[in-house]
Amino acid sequence: xxxxxxxxxxxxxxxxxxxxxxxxxxxxxxxxxxxxxxxxxxxxxxxxxxxxxxxxxxxxxxxxxxxxxxxxxxxxxxxxxxxxxxxxxxxxxxxxxxxxxxxxxxxxxxxxxxxxxxxxxxxxxxxxxxxxxxxxxxxxxxxxxxxxxxxxxxxxxxxxxxxxxxxxxxxxxxxxxxxxxxxxxxxxxxxxxxxxxxxxxxxxxxxxxxxxxxxxxxxxxxxxxxxxxxxxxxxxxxxxxxxxxxxxxxxxxxxxxxxxxxxxxxxxxxxxxxxxxxxxxxxxxxxxxxxxxxxxxxxxxxxxxxxxxxxxxxxxxxxxxxxxxxxxxxxxxxxxxxxxxxxxxxx
Amino acid sequence: xxxxxxxxxxxxxxxxxxxxxxxxxxxxxxxxxxxxxxxxxxxxxxxxxxxxxxxxxxxxxxxxxxxxxxxxxxxxxxxxxxxxxxxxxxxxxxxxxxxxxxxxxxxxxxxxxxxxxxxxxxxxxxxxxxxxxxxxxxxxxxxxxxxxxxxxxxxxxxxxxxxxxxxxxxxxxxxxxxxxxxxxxxxxxxxxxxxxxxxxxxxxxxxxxxxxxxxxxxxxxxxxxxxxxxxxxxxxxxxxxxxxxxxxxxxxxxxxxxxxxxxxxxxxxxxxxxxxxxxxxxxxxxxxxxxxxxxxxxxxxxxxxxxxxxxxxxxxxxxxxxxxxxxxxxxxxxxxxxxxxxxxxxx
DNA sequence: CTGAAAGCGCTTACAG
DNA sequence: CTGAAAGCGCTTACAG
Numbered sequence: 001x002x003x004x005x006x007x008x009x010x011x012x013x014x015x016x017x018x019x020x021x022x023x024x025x026x027x028x029x030x031x032x033x034x035x036x037x038x039x040x041x042x043x044x045x046x047x048x049x050x051x052x053x054x055x056x057x058x059x060x061x062x063x064x065x066x067x068x069x070x071x072x073x074x075x076x077x078x079x080x081x082x083x084x085x086x087x088x089x090x091x092x093x094x095x096x097x098x099x100x101x102x103x104x105x106x107x108x109x110x111x112x113x114x115x116x117x118x119x120x121x122x123x124x125x126x127x128x129x130x131x132x133x134x135x136x137x138x139x140x141x142x143x144x145x146x147x148x149x150x151x152x153x154x155x156x157x158x159x160x161x162x163x164x165x166x167x168x169x170x171x172x173x174x175x176x177x178x179x180x181x182x183x184x185x186x187x188x189x190x191x192x193x194x195x196x197x198x199x200x201x202x203x204x205x206x207x208x209x210x211x212x213x214x215x216x217x218x219x220x221x222x223x224x225x226x227x228x229x230x231x232x233x234x235x236x237x238x239x240x241x242x243x244x245x246x247x248x249x250x251x252x253x254x255x256x257x258x259x260x261x262x263x264x265x266x267x268x269x270x271x272x273x274x275x276x277x278x279x280x281x282x283x284x285x286x287x288x289x290x291x292x293x294x295x296x297x298x299x300x301x302x303x304x305x306x307x308x309x310x311x312x313x314x315x316x317x318x319x320x321x322x323x324x325x326x327x328x329x330x331x332x333x334x335x336x337x338x339x340x341x342x343x344x345x346x347x
Numbered sequence: 348x349x350x351x352x353x354x355x356x357x358x359x360x361x362x363x364x365x366x367x368x369x370x371x372x373x374x375x376x377x378x379x380x381x382x383x384x385x386x387x388x389x390x391x392x393x394x395x396x397x398x399x400x401x402x403x404x405x406x407x408x409x410x411x412x413x414x415x416x417x418x419x420x421x422x423x424x425x426x427x428x429x430x431x432x433x434x435x436x437x438x439x440x441x442x443x444x445x446x447x448x449x450x451x452x453x454x455x456x457x458x459x460x461x462x463x464x465x466x467x468x469x470x471x472x473x474x475x476x477x478x479x480x481x482x483x484x485x486x487x488x489x490x491x492x493x494x495x496x497x498x499x500x501x502x503x504x505x506x507x508x509x510x511x512x513x514x515x516x517x518x519x520x521x522x523x524x525x526x527x528x529x530x531x532x533x534x535x536x537x538x539x540x541x542x543x544x545x546x547x548x549x550x551x552x553x554x555x556x557x558x559x560x561x562x563x564x565x566x567x568x569x570x571x572x573x574x575x576x577x578x579x580x581x582x583x584x585x586x587x588x589x590x591x592x593x594x595x596x597x598x599x600x601x602x603x604x605x606x607x608x609x610x611x612x613x614x615x616x617x618x619x620x621x622x623x624x625x626x627x628x629x630x631x632x633x634x635x636x637x638x639x640x641x642x643x644x645x646x647x648x649x650x651x652x653x654x655x656x657x658x659x660x661x662x663x664x665x666x667x668x669x670x671x672x673x674x675x676x677x678x679x680x681x682x683x684x685x686x687x688x689x690x691x692x693x694x
Numbered sequence: 695c696t697g698a699a700a701g702c703g704c705t706t707a708c709a710g
Numbered sequence: 711c712t713g714a715a716a717g718c719g720c721t722t723a724c725a726g
Contacts, residue, residue, distance in 0.1 A: 003719055003720080004720065004721095005719080005720095014696065014698075016697060016698075016699090017695085017697075019720070019721055019722080020721085025721095027695060028695070029696085032696085044461075044465065046465030047466070047719080048401075048467050048718090048719050049397075049720095050396075050400035050467065050718080050719070050720085051702090051720030051721085052719080052721075053702090054395075054401050054703060054704085054720070055701075056721065056722095057702070078425070081413075092451060092454075097448075097462075097463075099468075101447075102431050104432065104435040104439060106436075115393065116444075118393030118394075119393055119396040120395050120396055120397060121396050121408070121444075121446075231633070259633075260633045260635065286574050286604055352704095361712065361713045362705095362713095363705080363706080363713060364712055366704070366705055367705085367706085367712090370705080374711060375712085379711080394703080395702090397703070398704035399703080399704055400704090401702090401703080401705095401719060402703080402706080402717075402718050403718085
């Protein structure tokens with residue numbers, strides 16, 4: 001089966017009627033519509049997307065740009081695949097397909113995005129891994145293509161985004177640690193310019209301040225967001241002359257490497273050092289002692305992300321009224337045993 | 348900047364000439380070409396893909412279909428993101444863009460693929476997570492769209508594929524364990540119908556046979572391919588009356604849960620039970636004792652996959668001559684300490 | 695309710 | 711070397 005012309009010939013009616021029947025337009029005889037649908041099904045006809053897109057000016061495809069930078073590849077821990085499920089559950093209601101657009105390592109994300117936008121492969125975009133300063137916001141705003149960011153940025157220009165509640169996490173972690181008697185609390189931060197690192201560290205500083213603890217820059221350890229990075233964080237902490245009694249780790253996987261390194265030195269998390277992880281991950285469940293961390297539903301995050309995006313697209317906006325365009329996504333504390341001791345009572 | 352028409356008007360030449368200049372056709376005055384390229388750059392003009400595709404009958408996009416089944420989400424461990432890097436390094440040479448097509452959980456992969464093919468969003472496809480019987484091969488063969496599979500299948504119909512050397516891994520693992528005195532060797536297998544599970548278990552049986560060991564079906568434990576699955580495998584093994592002395596795990600993440608469960612019973616891998624893992628993963632490096640496993644370059648696998656695909660596309664085949672269309676991808680043994688003891692010498 | 699026709703934005707024979 | 715025109719496969723006003 002080639003195109004709509006062949007299908008129309010086969011049915012001995014005009015292509016216009018075939019098109020209307022297939023697209024569920026009114027003013028088509030029910031009998032005719034049935035014949036058309038049956039023939040299309042039988043001959044496996046589906047409209048060529050290029051033809052449709054050209055005519056309608058819309059592709060019915062939404063793009064999710066991911067960086068797959070080496071750092072992310074190591075740690076994203078299928079973050080995106082889970083979010084994707086949530087996105088699709090919304091998009092499928094509108095017959096929108098989701099494609100993931102992986103920006104190659106060796107290509108500049110800005111140039112890559114520019115190309116994707118210009119080619120008009122997608123109707124709307126979701127960008128992720130937002131940087132502190134991220135020119136992609138300006139680009140997308142300028143081209144007027146609907147988009148939403150997974151992650152905030154100084155460059156957001158009042159555009160839509162949704163972001164994890166890093167501030168809430170770090171506040172909760174600091175409160176908890178201070179309540180257990182800790183004053184020297186270290187924190188890990190990503191080595192890249194990804195904005196969440198700044199948000200995380202800023203929240204940490206404010207939380208310390210709130211408790212009247214003086215911030216010591218030496219306690220902010222930059223490392224890759226992977227097991228290896230966690231190992232390195234532990235290594236650096238162990239070398240500090242005035243060693244912290246607690247640490248807050250960003251990214252779930254770091255805990256694995258961190259545990260390993262401190263244990264090599266005979267230091268037990270939850271007894272000799274307090275550890276609070278970030279997002280709950282399957283891996284974390286298998287750490288001993290169990291890691292105190294934060295839970296959230298990435299599927300639901302995807303749903304929200306999709307709805308915010310659609311609320312900004314004229315064709316769908318009325319179905320998603322009153323969406324807040326900038327949302328902080330909450331996480332819930334899951335107390336483990338990795339920070340369950342009172343400072344001073346440790347032997 | 349809207350379309351080629353506006354650009355042509357701005358330059359006061361015909362759209363035909365603009366198109367030829369932009370597409371690097373010969374027979375364009377160098378002076379004219381420069382003017383066109385400069386104007387396009389300045390005005391940010393890039394050809395609308397729908398227009399091009401419709402005219403040329405090609406989209407210059409390659410699709411990688413991924414299932415993101417719940418099982419995969421948990422364990423794929425960024426397998427795909429790494430392979431993607433290799434794919435892109437080849438495609439980018441031909442100005443082909445790669446998009447990932449995630450099939451939603453609740454949609455039948457066959458129907459999803461059918462839709463993607465019919466819409467002609469991509470010129471060629473890579474499918475993954477091949478099932479033992481996988482109708483997608485027939486579908487793609489019938490529609491004559493170029494494709495290659497990441498994973499073999501009984502349904503391959505002589506189509507192109509590349510697959511990890513499961514047989515080689517399991518042979519090497521069994522040989523090693525037998526050399527250390529083991530005779531009761533268990534193996535884990537995926538709980539789904541993914542073909543690699545069958546290949547793995549069949550290889551295991553033949554390897555045992557080669558050593559004159561009678562195969563005990565009770566030693567093939569089916570479980571999800573995740574940490575949780577590894578935990579469960581250990582749990583089931585511990586319950587066997589005639590407990591195996593060694594186990595071969597499929598999927599890298601299982602080792603984490605496996606270690607945890609046996610250690611809960613005071614059983615130490617590499618001392619009380621021999622463990623051989625599958626693909627080397629960052630996580631595995633942080634297990635103690637270090638896991639014996641197998642290393643391979645997923646980036647290079649992606650390169651090979653891309654080349655096999657292009658060798659089957661008329662427009663590119665002459666640049667990739669003599670490609671073997673069905674390839675077993677090797678893995679290299681990385682000896683750890685998790686199986687480093689002689690049976691009988693354990694205390 | 696249906697058909698004939700226009701036109702979306704491109705590329706590419708064909709003339710000149 | 712350049713321009714005018716056809717046509718890729720659709721959808722959608724417009725007639726009837």
